[in-house]
Amino acid sequence: MKIKLISTLLLTALASTASAATTFDFEDPKGVNNIRFDLDAPLEAISGTGNGISGTITFDIENPAATTGRIVLQTASLMVPNPSMREHLHGSNWLNAEANPEIVFEAVTVEVKAHNDNRIDTHVTGNLTLNGVSREITVPVSFTHLPDRLADRTGGRMQGDLLVVRSQFTVNRSDYNIRKGQNLDTVAETIELSMAVAGAAPR
Amino acid sequence: MRAANAIALVAALILAVTLTVWSSGGFHRGWTQTQIPTPQVDPITEIAFVTYEQGFVAGMDFLLLGAGIATALFASSIIVTMRSRRKVCRDGMPRD
Numbered sequence: 690m691k692i693k694l695i696s697t698l699l700l701t702a703l704a705s706t707a708s709a710a711t712t713f714d715f716e717d718p719k720g721v722n723n724i725r726f727d728l729d730a731p732l733e734a735i736s737g738t739g740n741g742i743s744g745t746i747t748f749d750i751e752n753p754a755a756t757t758g759r760i761v762l763q764t765a766s767l768m769v770p771n772p773s774m775r776e777h778l779h780g781s782n783w784l785n786a787e788a789n790p791e792i793v794f795e796a797v798t799v800e801v802k803a804h805n806d807n808r809i810d811t812h813v814t815g816n817l818t819l820n821g822v823s824r825e826i827t828v829p830v831s832f833t834h835l836p837d838r839l840a841d842r843t844g845g846r847m848q849g850d851l852l853v854v855r856s857q858f859t860v861n862r863s864d865y866n867i868r869k870g871q872n873l874d875t876v877a878e879t880i881e882l883s884m885a886v887a888g889a890a891p892r
Numbered sequence: 893m894r895a896a897n898a899i900a901l902v903a904a905l906i907l908a909v910t911l912t913v914w915s916s917g918g919f920h921r922g923w924t925q926t927q928i929p930t931p932q933v934d935p936i937t938e939i940a941f942v943t944y945e946q947g948f949v950a951g952m953d954f955l956l957l958g959a960g961i962a963t964a965l966f967a968s969s970i971i972v973t974m975r976s977r978r979k980v981c982r983d984g985m986p987r988d
Binding site for chain 2: 719720721722723732733738740768769771772774775835838841842851853885886887
């Protein structure tokens with residue numbers, strides 16, 4: 690009887706360890722989470738950021754290959770310092786923020802490349818929806834797990850973990866029907882994207 | 893001739909104001925900015941991010957526009973001067 694009870698307890702403990710996946714919320718009231726974009730151009734590179742980020746990622750430090758989730762960026766949150774450039778960027782000829790209010794990346798598979806303590810380097814294959822066009826891409830993504838650091842970020846108001854997700858990759862604007870074959874002399878075909886976001890999992 | 897001088901003076905003023913505004917923004921060689929980016933780093937996550945503040949930094953587009961208007965006005969003042977000189981030659985009397 691005792692053996693049965695102990696083995697049941699052990700199995701329960703193992704099962705709870707195995708399913709230690711945590712869901713991190715990437716809604717960030719501090720406005721730190723951002724995606725930076727750079728396009729080469731003759732006078733100066735067109736650089737801007739977008740910080741209207743939301744989404745969730747379910748992550749398990751012991752089983753990062755099982756990571757799932759999606760990150761959403763509000764198209765209207767994309768900002769460049771020049772006012773007419775900003776107008777063009779949000780306008781119907783470029784990203785059409787009114788018709789395509791969200792830019793979404795949804796992870797499908799995760800391949801772990803390196804695992805060093807709390808940092809995991811992966812290649813994530815998923816669907817990127819931009820300008821209303823969805824394409825499957827594979828991008829390098831690093832996950833940094835910061836256990837018990839949510840309190841530091843919230844001034845002690847909340848306890849929990851943080852997950853920092855970083856990625857740098859390029860996309861071709863013609864792949865997403867953004868002025869396909871047009872303005873190539875003034876704006877580069879390649880868009881360099883750099884994402885740095887932190888999600889919170891309160892306890 | 894007085895009209896030509898006035899146009900040339902306006903052109904010089906526009907050029908001076910353009911150069912002053914451009915230099916006050918640190919001779920910015922990019923596009924004009926109305927949202928000024930400030931790079932920041934979150935101390936907990938070490939995420940680099942940018943905040944924007946309302947402001948005005950004149951860029952090359954502002955400089956070219958100002959210089960273009962000034963050049964056009966200078967050219968107009970020269971045309972006005974030449975026309976009035978031609979009239980002086982034809983009539984034998986100066987006219988403004």
